[in-house]
Amino acid sequence: AKEAGRNTWRMYDKSMSDSLYRRAALEEKLKQAMAWREFELHYMPQIESGTGVIRGVEALVRWRDSDGQLIQPGDFIPLAEETGMIVTLGEWILRTACQAQVNWKQQLGRDVLMSVNISAVQLKARDFANTVRRIVWETGIDPAYLELEITESMLIESMDSVKPVLDRLREIGVQIALDDFGTGYSSLNYLRLLPITQLKIDKSFTNRLEEVEADRTIVESIIDLVHKLNLRVVAEGIETEAQYRILHELQCDFLQGYLFSRPVDEEGIQNLLRVGRLE
Ligand code: C2E
Ligand code: CA
Numbered sequence: 074a075k076e077a078g079r080n081t082w083r084m085y086d087k088s089m090s091d092s093l094y095r096r097a098a099l100e101e102k103l104k105q106a107m108a109w110r111e112f113e114l115h116y117m118p119q120i121e122s123g124t125g126v127i128r129g130v131e132a133l134v135r136w137r138d139s140d141g142q143l144i145q146p147g148d149f150i151p152l153a154e155e156t157g158m159i160v161t162l163g164e165w166i167l168r169t170a171c172q173a174q175v176n177w178k179q180q181l182g183r184d185v186l187m188s189v190n191i192s193a194v195q196l197k198a199r200d201f202a203n204t205v206r207r208i209v210w211e212t213g214i215d216p217a218y219l220e221l222e223i224t225e226s227m228l229i230e231s232m233d234s235v236k237p238v239l240d241r242l243r244e245i246g247v248q249i250a251l252d253d254f255g256t257g258y259s260s261l262n263y264l265r266l267l268p269i270t271q272l273k274i275d276k277s278f279t280n281r282l283e284e285v286e287a288d289r290t291i292v293e294s295i296i297d298l299v300h301k302l303n304l305r306v307v308a309e310g311i312e313t314e315a316q317y318r319i320l321h322e323l324q325c326d327f328l329q330g331y332l333f334s335r336p337v338d339e340e341g342i343q344n345l346l347r348v349g350r351l352e
């Protein structure tokens with residue numbers, strides 16, 4: 074029994090050090106990627122329900138590693154958050170997105186809403202509101218067309234510290250979207266206490282709208298509630314015509330999903346924006 078115990082311990086130890094090693098290697102690669110500017114932004118259109126007009130885009134980060142392979146955010150954002158690298162990366166993302174918005178305005182003659190995902194680590198870092206203020210000023214973006222997406226999960230345990238930051242961001246004039254709405258523990262409480270301007274219904278609610286009556290009822294109630302609070306609502310993860318039809322009937326303001334477009338690179342989004350609508 075003692076032998077077995079020791080072996081178990083040794084095996085555990087080995088797999089531990091393997092994963093620590095992999096982690097350290099990835100961390101090193103991530104640092105290099107920052108220095109070598111291997112990150113790029115892709116953009117996913119957000120359309121107006123009924124007209125198909127592209128009112129905005131969500132910026133989604135990708136990592137193009139040295140062999141040209143595209144790495145999705147789920148595979149590096151968590152580590153970037155754990156190591157604090159997300160603060161520098163997030164600043165680059167924000168500045169790049171704002172610059173793109175200003176360029177498109179010059180090319181198209183109209184403002185496109187630019188939505189940028191903000192990690193909890195960024196939001197809680199010192200001076201986040203000042204960083205946003207500085208980037209707005211440096212890029213010249215109209216802050217009314219910059220939207221910061223925060224998720225419910227980041228608010229747990231930190232409502233008290235996050236609220237003043239969000240208040241300051243609203244003073245600067247940027248919009249604030251509550252992302253992945255409905256997946257957290259006290260969604261309604263956040264809606265009540267925080268200066269939110271838009272709400273994004275999570276794709277877990279829109280996925281099965283056609284089949285699941287309860288999902289439809291929940292989504293309908295969320296949309297009604299949001300409208301009564303004078304906020305706007307986006308539904309995410311729209312993949313079928315039937316989902317689109319239902320959400321349009323339920324008077325959802327804006328829609329996002331593969332049905333309209335997958336996230337596309339800078340050239341791709343410029344082509345879509347030039348046309349101006351999707352349907
Ligand atoms: P999210 O903010 O909820 O972003 C939406 C994700 O759902 C995107 O995945 C998008 O490609 C995907 N999606 C959108 N519509 C559909 C659809 O109709 N069907 C399906 N199956 N998927 C759809 P992506 O780009 O892999 O991003 C995953 C997550 O990584 C994001 O979730 C966000 O939490 C995080 N992320 C992405 N970019 C950034 C960033 O620049 N900064 C930070 N902090 N996080 C980011
Ligand atoms: Ca988002």
Ligand code: CA
Pocket residue numbers: 252253273275309
């Ligand atoms: Ca989301």
Ligand code: CA
Pocket residue numbers: 253
């Ligand atoms: Ca999400």
